[in-house]
Amino acid sequence: MTDSSTRCGFVAIIGAPNAGKSTLVNQLVGTKVSIVTQKVQTTRFPVRGIALDEEVQMILVDTPGIFKPRRRLDRAMVASAWGGAEDADCVVLLVDAAAQLAVKGGGEVKATGADHKAVEDVEMIVEGLKSANRKAILALNKIDLMKSENLLAIADDLYNTGIVEDVLMISAEKGHGVKDLKKLLAKRMPQSPWLYPEDQAADAPVRILAAEITREKLFLRVHEELPYAAAVVTTEFVDKPDGSVRIEQTIFVERDGQRAIVLGKGGQTLKWIGQKSREELGKLLDRPVHLFLTVKVEEKWSDDRALYAQFGLNYDS
Numbered sequence: 001m002t003d004s005s006t007r008c009g010f011v012a013i014i015g016a017p018n019a020g021k022s023t024l025v026n027q028l029v030g031t032k033v034s035i036v037t038q039k040v041q042t043t044r045f046p047v048r049g050i051a052l053d054e055e056v057q058m059i060l061v062d063t064p065g066i067f068k069p070r071r072r073l074d075r076a077m078v079a080s081a082w083g084g085a086e087d088a089d090c091v092v093l094l095v096d097a098a099a100q101l102a103v104k105g106g107g108e109v110k111a112t113g114a115d116h117k118a119v120e121d122v123e124m125i126v127e128g129l130k131s132a133n134r135k136a137i138l139a140l141n142k143i144d145l146m147k148s149e150n151l152l153a154i155a156d157d158l159y160n161t162g163i164v165e166d167v168l169m170i171s172a173e174k175g176h177g178v179k180d181l182k183k184l185l186a187k188r189m190p191q192s193p194w195l196y197p198e199d200q201a202a203d204a205p206v207r208i209l210a211a212e213i214t215r216e217k218l219f220l221r222v223h224e225e226l227p228y229a230a231a232v233v234t235t236e237f238v239d240k241p242d243g244s245v246r247i248e249q250t251i252f253v254e255r256d257g258q259r260a261i262v263l264g265k266g267g268q269t270l271k272w273i274g275q276k277s278r279e280e281l282g283k284l285l286d287r288p289v290h291l292f293l294t295v296k297v298e299e300k301w302s303d304d305r306a307l308y309a310q311f312g313l314n315y316d317s
């Protein structure tokens, strides 16, 4: 669609780690484009999905969680997240209402350390938006976990910061309120030809998506022993004449001991990861997948600039 009735723009979805950003992007787009796990900080690059609402195309920037940077890689993540917000036509501030309620709700629910961290992160994001002179649509998420009357005080509190232009209560997981959010976003998009072909649900290169799927399986299996010290890169992605696809990936770890953990006894752990990833990739790509995994020790991979590029991070800013 390229006629003058079309509209198209960028929507940055920002929020603390674990607020539900990936879940929301998936709901808005309608396909699995981003990886959802229980573990925080799973989003390493701004996976974008394309949401459509009649004649409006919305390019969603699923920003990595914004938090206080510790290492270089973390700083790249933060810069990348704010970069998305600055360029966007519209910003959605997604807030875990359950965490807010636990901290500010007068002791009905016991707040965890993660809840306190989430509230601090939201305060930091609000400050960031203030200093960037940006307004955001506030989407209070996870409302399926609480009574609606408890939400008003939280909404009020955030509204009074002055950065909120609209408030919506949603459950990204159950889909409640997501349609309303989509309509609201669609209204805000500028008149423009579509930037992506109609059938393109996500522009995240399939190689990166494939790597994220393997990384998700890796984390599911070894998250206790190997918190964040691993990266997965797709080194080969070849369509075969018989309709199957051959995918080669390297799992980078920082130390020999970590390599042993990923391999497992007699290679069992790696085998499990490969099997689960292959199954999911097969479903996603809708054809047989031959997956080959290698584990490499690369000391300080997280400080390796060449790898940043593979994640799509803008590490120069």
Ligand SMILES: Nc1nc2c(ncn2[C@@H]2O[C@H](COP(=O)(O)OP(=O)(O)OP(=O)(O)O)[C@@H](O)[C@H]2O)c(=O)[nH]1
Pocket (backbone or CB within 6 Å): 015, 016, 017, 018, 019, 020, 021, 022, 023, 024, 035, 036, 037, 038, 039, 040, 041, 042, 043, 063, 064, 065, 141, 142, 143, 144, 145, 170, 171, 172, 173, 174
């Ligand atoms: N009950 C409930 N849980 C939700 C909802 N939305 C997301 N979650 C859960 O919250 C957790 C975090 O969701 P993600 O979508 O991975 O969060 P994220 O903000 O992308 O996280 P990072 O990638 O770490 O920044 C997952 O366990 C989701 O299932 C919701 O509306 N209700």
